[in-house]
Amino acid sequence: MKCYSCSSNRILRSRIRIADIARLFLLQLPVRCHSCYERAYAHFSTVLRLGSAKRKMRRNERIAKRFDRDSAAA
Numbered sequence: 812m813k814c815y816s817c818s819s820n821r822i823l824r825s826r827i828r829i830a831d832i833a834r835l836f837l838l839q840l841p842v843r844c845h846s847c848y849e850r851a852y853a854h855f856s857t858v859l860r861l862g863s864a865k866r867k868m869r870r871n872e873r874i875a876k877r878f879d880r881d882s883a884a885a
């Protein structure tokens with residue numbers, strides 16, 4: 812899957828909001844491009860194959876924390 816605005820393939824599942832409920836009936840789920848941060852919708856079968864933004868964010872936080880600790884020790 813590619814971003815419609817910047818054609819990046821860094822697309823991740825986005826958090827579902829109240830405003831997304833109408834889209835859920837059309838079997839569409841929110842996705843977010845992590846290159847341009849554009850939010851869009853995609854069919855759920857496509858979205859389920861993508862990773863979740865939450866999981867990626869947590870991993871990034873863990874890496875950042877480790878980096879902070881290492882630079883504080885140095």
Ligand SMILES: [Zn+2]
Binds near residue numbers: 815819847849
């Ligand atoms: Zn994009």
